[in-house]
Amino acid sequence: MWRRLYALVIKELLALLRDKASRFVLIGPPLVQLLVFGYAATYDLNNIPFVVYNEDPGYASRELLARFDGTPIFRRIATLQSEELISAFIDRKDALMAIHIDRQFTRNLLSGRTGSVQVIIDGRNSNTAAIALGYVNSILFAFDQEWAATHSMPNPPANLVLRAWYNPNLLSRWFVVPGIIGLLTLVVTMLVTALSIARERETGTYDQLLVTPLRPLEVLLGKVIPGFLIGAVEASFISLMAVLWFRVPFTGSVLALVLGLFLFLFSAIGVGLMISALSATQQQGLLGAFLFLVPAIILSGFATPIANMPQAIQYVTLADPLRYLMVILRGTFLQGDGIAELSSQFWPLAAIGLISMLTASLFARRKMY
Amino acid sequence: MQLQRLSGLMRKEFLQILRDPSALGIAFAMPLFLLLLFGYGVSLDAEHVPIAVVVEHPSPLADTLIGGLDQSRYFRPVRFSDIIAARTALKEREVNGIFWLRSDFVRKALDGEGADVSVIVNGVDANTARLVESYLQQVWQIWLLQQQREQASVLTLPIGGELRIWFNPALRSRDYLVPGLIAVIMTLIGALLTALVVAREWERGTMEALMASPVTMAEIIIGKLLPYFVLGMGGMALSVAMAIGLFAVPLHGNLLVLTLASALFLLVALGMGLLISSVAKNQFVAGQIAIVVTFLPAFILSGFVFDIRSMPTIIQFITHLIGARFFVSILQSIFLAGNVWSVILPNAAALGVMAVVFLGLTLRRTRKRLD
Amino acid sequence: MDGALRFTQVSKSFGTARRKVTALAEVSFTISTGRITGLIGPDGAGKTTLMRLAACLLMPDAGTITVLGLDGKSQAQAIQSQIGYMPQRFGLYEDLTVRENLNLYADLQGLAHTERKERYDALLALTALGPFGDRRAGQLSGGMKQKLGLACALLRVPRLLLLDEPTVGVDPISRRELWAIIQGLREQGVSVLISTSYMDEAERCDDIILLHEGKVLAQGPPSAFTTPLEGRCFFVQSAELSRRLLQQRLQAEPAVLDARLETSGVRVLLAEGAAPPSVAGAEWHRVPPHFADAFFDRLHAERASPDPVVTPTIRVSPQEISKPETVLSVANLNRFFGSFHAVKDVSFTVHRGEVFGLLGANGAGKSTTFRMLCGLLPASSGVLNVAGQDLRTAPAEARRQIGYVAQKFSLYANLSVAQNLSFFASAYGLGGARRRERLAWAAEEFALAPYLAQNAGDLPLGFKQRLALAAALLHEPPILFLDEPTSGVDPLARTEFWRRINAYSAAGTTVLVTTHFMEEAEYCDHLVLMSLGEVLASGTPAEIRARAATPERPNPTMEEAFIALIEAHEATLRRSR
Known part of the structure; x- marks a missing residue:
């Protein structure tokens, strides 16, 4: 049994890694993508270009603008002399935001009236716009408070004190990079498993396997183990990179992470093999891989929170193994979670893995005619 | 280039498409399925975010503040009797934040020394956390203005900020995500349709017979391209119709411009698939490459969710290799802003260059030789 | 300009600088116009490379190729519009119908629409594919596919026709029809270059080029080869x-x-x-000498003496052999594919140590029967018994009893020869000294040693077959299923193969084999002739031959008997319909 299994694993690894192109696809892109995506996938705003049309000659407007110029989030690219120019800058996407300060701004403020500021934001990317809006609001609010203090106005009845746990500076990278571990691990396991049975069927080697004394379970394990090996190596490497290169803090239990990755690989390989066992040709296998991969990633909560989805779709996400891994990754990296805190995530992974493996073995045994 | 040979090749390709329904499935069922799923599923709009509210000493003043939270569509306040329980709920991901009014809130607020309201958010999802903070600030400001008016006292918020959002005033994330999704989905479809078709001819030995006939390589490539182009445009039309009809995304620009830009982008996507196919010469490797280079790059680097302007310069530079990036830009403008030529033309030019490069490389790679 | 095709000092090698394989070395020859030239040579002689060079699909490393007076390097496009080329594995689009395939190639070759009907009718009549015009190419039998491939290459009568092993895996009847077509072309002045591993086909050529290890050994008419052997x-x-x-x-x-x-x-x-x-x-x-004799004579001189056949370890006691024990039986076996009745009520028994041959035209149901016996395909009805069990339901261990070589090459193409052998050795649970011994045996017995490091997919056709056979024999199974094990294998290797098989059967191994080489049928103890899914005749080779004996032909060869019996059967069936 062990000798046969060992031979199957070696055969599978050779079939995957002997071909230069195939070897490169398994090793090269995940590494490049980790680096590129790690930096690219961010919601943090930096150097957001804005233009200013300031009609007010007074000092208050200059003080307010100095606050915008002083933060790294915004970058003033032009100071305009007419209101018409604003739309040109925004339409062309040269500027995301325009600040228009009323001619009476300083005078009104000094005389105890409301000084009016108009802020225009390009809403084409609504998320960027919402975040920028938040920043603008806090700058205006801070200005308000300071103006009130220095011009001996009464204190507001209460102050808002904001604190963020687990990620005090609200760095997107801390959120996204652990997610990328899950993403790339899923893609790699799909690469290894989703086409493998279909390829053997198409080339006739599957028949040749079926006339040997190999048991169906051995044939299936012969496909599972290489997927595990390759997936585990890549997942651990990417996790290390997340900590060492991207400096994402790891605060939780390593054991919980390892258990999570193990169960995730189990379920992802199960799904991959299920796709492969169900498809008669590699074309169908590829289609199946995409039909699983794309929704699995989009609905995992990697980029957009599951809580924002309609209830019906939230139910769909329960079948997505990546969804659970995302919680495990972020829990162990940022929230300091251990096995006990994450137990609610482990058993669904195990269940998905079990069901898909059973389906795969059922259909792998069925011969295609 | 000879018309008879070309039409023969195209007829063959169409027949194969009709016989193997998986190509039709890719072109029509996939956009339908993905757009439905994502159109509803992908949203950055945090609404009804569960927030733990801890009021240690209830009072009418505290009620006015909490009332603001209750009314906001962004929050779903959940009462907790003490901060310990609220913290546990935060840790267990049951609530996204804590709004904590200590027992001395009323006393300090009325004293004029100012009471501190503690807000703790779960910062793991930094984006949601930031949105939550921003929404809380808005609730807070409204409350302050309300207090100001009721007590008819002096100004505490001197600036009247008038914030206006152009193109998408309600900040519906769907309005910008759906056009972006079209670009991502079309990248997938274009590459999937063609990634295996040349490799399959190599694997099944049909390429050798084709090559020994008088047909030229350009004819083979165009004979592959055009049928899938027609199919892809069908899928594209379906996606656009769904975006407008089902998701009510406004179309401010011109439909003709949209069609032309889509055609250009489809050429890029199909060209990429053909290039993969001709480089790999075997379906397994072609399939692997297609999985790796299409979806994730288009998803992350196209500016569809993650704003390219926020990326480091070097990464911004890399995004220029992704065709979807240019198309996302065009789509978001045509849908939400109108025919902004200064956005459309340069991006369309970039797409044109990419299409020429991909197809040219394919032509160069597939010489009419076996060695 | 003289000749349809001329090679002058042509060399071609493949691979990297580190591991270079020379396929052709300074080959020179001329093919005369309007003649059929046979390209004959053992496996790996470079026949396919030569064909591809002639079709301008490969560029020579050195030397010049002139096709129809045009230069192969600079005028490839012009050449390709005047020649017809049929690769070893012809590129039929399997999901297109016969007529759609013809339409495609007619378009590609620029055949005018007005000429089409006449040409199609002629070709469909010639190939007897007329009734199947609307059938998908994938559903045709092997012989019909080859004929369709030839028809596609012939749409516009080419001036030079290149055929790379067009008759591999084709039954004798289809083979005869293919040759009738080729000879008809000669009448029209077409020059034909055809490679084949059938020696009787070589005799039908006007001219023969004998290729060995990338060099031309001799060129001349068949008589030039046979006369010295008188x-x-x-x-x-x-x-x-x-x-x-x-x-x-x-x-x-x-x-x-x-x-x-x-x-x-x-x-x-x-x-x-x-x-x-x-x-x-x-x-x-x-x-009188045949070309086959000449081939043996020539290559014996070139090749070292044939390796002594290693007598396999006898694992059955002599007493067991002596009693005719039934090891395999089939009763009333049926198989439907949809409404198509592929195997009709087939029954036969096979005794231990027998070489049992299954003959029949392409599509007669031989492979389907094999696949059912091996447990790869469930039977629609009937009783199967292989070594006392039905392999479809028997435990995995029972499959150690059998070795199976599929019709289509089905080992791991991107694993090396050594890796393939080592994998199958483990799959059959071989270990320790026995494993080493068997692996060494396989490398030597099948002359695979020089290819051990090469990818299995890149082997010449004949060596692929040997590798497949070696893999199936590693565990010395008591029952062997061989589905066309010698297709495309050269005659020398085939003789060695049969010597080996007979030695195995003498040692108690039971062998079930299908083949399209009728002279090989003579090596079987018992034959079953299948046609259109049913058993037509059963008996020893002599009995089968006797059944086809007529007053005009009292002593028919197996091939003649085969053709006569099958044609008679198909005719009665057609009449009864």
Whole structure:
């Protein structure tokens, strides 16, 4: 049994890694993508270009603008002399935001009236716009408070004190990079498993396997183990990179992470093999891989929170193994979670893995005619 | 280039498409399925975010503040009797934040020394956390203005900020995500349709017979391209119709411009698939490459969710290799802003260059030789 | 310009600088216009490379190629519009119908629409594919596919036709039809270059190029090859010995270069100048030499003497062999694919140590029967018994009893030869000394040693077959299923193969085999002839031949018998319909 299994694993690894192109696809892109995506996938705003049309000659407007110029989030690219120019800058996407300060701004403020500021934001990317809006609001609010203090106005009845746990500076990278571990691990396991049975069927080697004394379970394990090996190596490497290169803090239990990755690989390989066992040709296998991969990633909560989805779709996400891994990754990296805190995530992974493996073995045994 | 040979090749390709329904499935069922799923599923709009509210000493003043939270569509306040329980709920991901009014809130607020309201958010999802903070600030400001008016006292918020959002005033994330999704989905479809078709001819030995006939390589490539182009445009039309009809995304620009830009982008996507196919010469490797280079790059680097302007310069530079990036830009403008030529033309030019490069490389790679 | 095709000092090699394989070395020859030239040579001689060079699909490393007076390097496009080329694996679009395939190639070759009907009718009549115009190419039998491929290459009558092993895996009837088409083309002035591993086909060529290890050994008409052998070929019969024993005895004689079974006796080729040795009760009749004899003669000189056949370890006791024990039986076996009745009520039994041959035209249901026996395909109805069990339901261990070589090459193409062998050794649970011994045996017995590091997918066709056979024999199974194990394998290797098989069967191994080489059928103890899914005839080779005997042809060869029986059966069926 062990000798046969060992031979199957070696055969599978050779079939995957002997071909230069195939070897490169398994090793090269995940590494490049980790680096590129790690930096690219961010919601943090930096150097957001804005233009200013300031009609007010007074000092208050200059003080307010100095606050915008002083933060790294915004970058003033032009100071305009007419209101018409604003739309040109925004339409062309040269500027995301325009600040228009009323001619009476300083005078009104000094005389105890409301000084009016108009802020225009390009809403084409609504998320960027919402975040920028938040920043603008806090700058205006801070200005308000300071103006009130220095011009001996009464204190507001209460102050808002904001604190963020687990990620005090609200760095997107801390959120996204652990997610990328899950993403790339899923893609790699799909690469290894989703086409493998279909390829053997198409080339006739599957028949040749079926006339040997190999048991169906051995044939299936012969496909599972290489997927595990390759997936585990890549997942651990990417996790290390997340900590060492991207400096994402790891605060939780390593054991919980390892258990999570193990169960995730189990379920992802199960799904991959299920796709492969169900498809008669590699074309169908590829289609199946995409039909699983794309929704699995989009609905995992990697980029957009599951809580924002309609209830019906939230139910769909329960079948997505990546969804659970995302919680495990972020829990162990940022929230300091251990096995006990994450137990609610482990058993669904195990269940998905079990069901898909059973389906795969059922259909792998069925011969295609 | 000879018309008879070309039409023969195209007829063959169409027949194969009709016989193997998986190509039709890719072109029509996939956009339908993905757009439905994502159109509803992908949203950055945090609404009804569960927030733990801890009021240690209830009072009418505290009620006015909490009332603001209750009314906001962004929050779903959940009462907790003490901060310990609220913290546990935060840790267990049951609530996204804590709004904590200590027992001395009323006393300090009325004293004029100012009471501190503690807000703790779960910062793991930094984006949601930031949105939550921003929404809380808005609730807070409204409350302050309300207090100001009721007590008819002096100004505490001197600036009247008038914030206006152009193109998408309600900040519906769907309005910008759906056009972006079209670009991502079309990248997938274009590459999937063609990634295996040349490799399959190599694997099944049909390429050798084709090559020994008088047909030229350009004819083979165009004979592959055009049928899938027609199919892809069908899928594209379906996606656009769904975006407008089902998701009510406004179309401010011109439909003709949209069609032309889509055609250009489809050429890029199909060209990429053909290039993969001709480089790999075997379906397994072609399939692997297609999985790796299409979806994730288009998803992350196209500016569809993650704003390219926020990326480091070097990464911004890399995004220029992704065709979807240019198309996302065009789509978001045509849908939400109108025919902004200064956005459309340069991006369309970039797409044109990419299409020429991909197809040219394919032509160069597939010489009419076996060695 | 003279000749349709001329190679001048052409060399071609493949691979990287580190591991270079020379396919052709300074090859020069000319093919005359309007003649059929046969390209003959053992496996790996470089036949396919030569064909591809002639079709301008490969560029030579050195030397010049002139096709129809045009330069192969600079005028490839012009050449390709004037030649017809049929690769070994012809590129039919399997999901297109026969007519749609023809339409495609008609468009590609620029055949005018007005000419089409006439041409299609002619070709469909010629290939007898007329009734199948609307059938998908994927559903045609192997022989029909080859004929369709040829029809596609012939849409516009080419000036030069290149055919790379067009008759591999094609049954004798289809083969005869293919040749009728090719000979008809010669009448129209077409020059044909055809490679083949059938020696009887070589004799139908006007001219022969003998290729060996990338070099041209000889060129000339078949008579130029056979005439020098006059007086060295004999037909030997013996009243005392069985054919097979006689053959073994003869083979052992140093004077005998080759001994092959033929009808009721043995055909012998003597070494030059040797006198017929006296073997128990043998009668020697002088017969005219065939091209096959010439091929053996030439290549014996080139190749080292054939390796001695290693007698396999006998794992069955002699007593067991002596009693005719049934190891495999099939009763009332049926298989439907949809409404298509592929195997109709087939019954037969196979005894231990028998070589059991399954013959039949392409699409007669042989492979389907094999796949059911091996447990790869469930039977629609009927009883299967292989070594006492039905392999479809038996535990995995029972499959250790069988070895299976599929019709299509089905080992791991991107694993090396050594890796493939080592994998299958483990799959069959071989370990330790036995494993080492068997692996060494496989490399030596099948002459695979020089190819061990090469990817299995890149092997020449004949070596792929050998590798597949080696993999199936590693665990010395008591029952062997061989589905066309010798298709595309050269005659030398085939003879060795059959010697080996007979030695195995003598040691108690039961062998089930299908083949399209009718002379190989002579090596079987028992034959079953299948046609359109049913068993047509069953018996020893002599019995089968006798059934086709007529007053005009009292002593038919197996091929003649095969064609006569199948045609008669198909005719009655057509009439009854």
